[in-house]
Amino acid sequence: MKNKYMPTAISLYMNYFIHGMGVIILAQNMTALANKWGTGTGGVAVVISSLGIGRILVLLVSGALSDKFGRKPFVALGIFTYILFFAGIVMSPSIWIAYIFGILAGMANSFLDSGTYPALMEMFPKEKGTANVIIKAFISAGQFLLPLIVSLLVASKIWYGWSFIFCIAILAVNFLFVLSMGKFPRPGQDVVEAKEEKSANGQTNIKTGNLWIDGTLFILYGYISQATFYLVSQWLSEYGEKVANMGSTSAHALISYYSVGSIVCVLVTAALAKRAVKEIQFIGVYTLLSFISLLLMYLIPTPMMCSIMSFVVGFSAAGGVMQLGLTVMSSFFPKGKGTITGAFYTAGSIASFTIPLITGMMVANLANIILFDVIISLIGFILAVLITIRYRHLFTAKDKLAVNSKE
Numbered sequence: 449m450k451n452k453y454m455p456t457a458i459s460l461y462m463n464y465f466i467h468g469m470g471v472i473i474l475a476q477n478m479t480a481l482a483n484k485w486g487t488g489t490g491g492v493a494v495v496i497s498s499l500g501i502g503r504i505l506v507l508l509v510s511g512a513l514s515d516k517f518g519r520k521p522f523v524a525l526g527i528f529t530y531i532l533f534f535a536g537i538v539m540s541p542s543i544w545i546a547y548i549f550g551i552l553a554g555m556a557n558s559f560l561d562s563g564t565y566p567a568l569m570e571m572f573p574k575e576k577g578t579a580n581v582i583i584k585a586f587i588s589a590g591q592f593l594l595p596l597i598v599s600l601l602v603a604s605k606i607w608y609g610w611s612f613i614f615c616i617a618i619l620a621v622n623f624l625f626v627l628s629m630g631k632f633p634r635p636g637q638d639v640v641e642a643k644e645e646k647s648a649n650g651q652t653n654i655k656t657g658n659l660w661i662d663g664t665l666f667i668l669y670g671y672i673s674q675a676t677f678y679l680v681s682q683w684l685s686e687y688g689e690k691v692a693n694m695g696s697t698s699a700h701a702l703i704s705y706y707s708v709g710s711i712v713c714v715l716v717t718a719a720l721a722k723r724a725v726k727e728i729q730f731i732g733v734y735t736l737l738s739f740i741s742l743l744l745m746y747l748i749p750t751p752m753m754c755s756i757m758s759f760v761v762g763f764s765a766a767g768g769v770m771q772l773g774l775t776v777m778s779s780f781f782p783k784g785k786g787t788i789t790g791a792f793y794t795a796g797s798i799a800s801f802t803i804p805l806i807t808g809m810m811v812a813n814l815a816n817i818i819l820f821d822v823i824i825s826l827i828g829f830i831l832a833v834l835i836t837i838r839y840r841h842l843f844t845a846k847d848k849l850a851v852n853s854k855e
Contacts, residue, residue, distance in 0.1 A: 453571035456630045457579070459622050460564045461586045463527060466615045467560065468590025470530060470553060471499070473611060474537070476598045480608040481537070481546075491543045495550045502554025503797045510562040511790020519567035519786070520632045526559030527623045534612045534619070561793050565771075566785035569778055570633040577727040577775045578718045581768035585714040588707060636783055655842055657780030662842075665835050666777040666788075667795045669731075672828040673773055674796030675803050676738055677765035679821045681706065683807065684758060687814050692749045705755055706762035713767020727772045727779075728839050734772070735832040737764035739825040746818045765825070770796060776835065780842065 451457075474481065478492045485491060514522045529552050536549030568579040597611050657663070684706060688699035717730060741760035744753060774792050781788050810816050 453631055457568060457571055459625050459630060461582060462622055463560055464583045465586040465590040466618055467557060468587035469594040469615055472591055472594060476595055477608045485543045485546060487543050495543055495546045498547045498550030499554040500797060500800050502551035503558050504794060506555050507558035507794045507797060508790040510558050511786040514562045514566060514786035515635050515784050518632060518635055519563040520630055522559045522563030524626050526556045526563060527619050529556035529559060531616055531619050534616045538609045538612045562786050562790055565774060565789045567632055569785055570637050577772055578721045580771035580775050581714050581717050584768040584771055585711060588711050657842055662780045662838055665831060667791060669773050669831045670792040670795035671799045672824055672831060673770045675799040676821060676825050676828055678800055679803050679807060680761055683817050687818055688754050691814050692751050692754045694751045698751060702754060702758040705758040709759040709762025710766040713763040717768055727775045728836055730772050731769060731776060732832045732836055734764045734769045735829040739829050742818060742822045742825050746822050
């Protein structure tokens with residue numbers, strides 16, 4: 449709490465609490481929105497898909513620009529654009545108008561990412577991994593709370609739009625705070641301080657990774673890590689019901705176990721990071737756990753196994769492993785955190801687009817979809833091993849440059 453950036457950091461986390469609601473708010477209000485727009489659930493699903501388009505459109509560019517112009521403008525822009533989304537959806541008379549606002553939501557997410565992740569790493573240079581992983585906890589909290597709010601509104605026969613107004617109100621307060629009181633480090637300030645510290649200790653300059661070798665590994669890891677948890681989160685309930693022969697209620701409960709696992713992972717990661725466990729160690733262990741849990745779910749599709757492995761795969765694949773991967777990538781490329789954030793999460797966004805297309809051709813056999821995820825997670829583990837090898841090669845004991853979030 450002594451960190452002068454703590455109030456701003458809390459504000460940044462609150463943005464992702466609302467973002468967690470934003471990514472599911474259309475699905476949670478699907479019936480009401482379908483009636484408003486004179487369409488079916490398929491029409492609302494089309495609007496939901498627009499979020500991914502908006503994200504890909506600006507993420508790479510906004511990340512690079514945040515390195516040049518600073519983090520604050522992009523955080524503020526992200527908040528403002530999200531407000532436009534929530535207000536626009538409520539006012540949209542048709543799915544085509546709503547589709548435009550859906551694109552704005554994806555853009556808002558990209559603006560927030562390009563400003564927030566680099567800012568947190570610069571605010572907490574000794575706790576980068578923990579600072580980034582906590583974002584996942586706030587997203588999960590938002591996704592947990594919104595269905596309760598929507599259920600309460602439906603049960604009380606209150607207008608569905610209040611769930612949108614709730615999000616607008618919090619974002620409006622946050623927007624005013626960021627503009628008037630938000631304190632952000634200069635882009636790359638943590639790198640300058642680290643260089644000064646090493647120079648004072650008579651050490652060499654900070655090393656950087658190879659753009660083509662290390663950059664390619666991390667881009668692939670960004671795609672694979674997103675694909676792993678996105679695929680299983682979309683098909684877990686169907687797999688439990690139709691392959692593991694679980695009842696409808698029990699099958700849907702698998703998502704709850706999955707979500708609890710992701711939240712527990714954030715807490716465990718934060719606790720271990722405090723004990724000097726490096727981010728590079730987490731990604732290898734977590735990707736291996738993902739592979740094993742998905743493999744067991746595929747080989748032994750029983751209700752008990754699916755329930756246990758849902759928690760494990762939520763813990764290992766959705767508990768912040770992408771944020772940890774980005775943090776490790778920042779060790780390889782410390783001078784352009786906005787740019788690498790844009791590149792890393794653009795790869796993840798592409799996964800969100802392509803994975804549904806691939807799995808859509810496999811719906812005749814749901815077991816094959818989980819097998820596909822097993823293969824993806826295995827590739828993820830191989831990439832994690834290669835990244836670890838590159839990490840040890842670059843940051844050798846001889847040079848005493850074990851750069852990680854604790855430095």
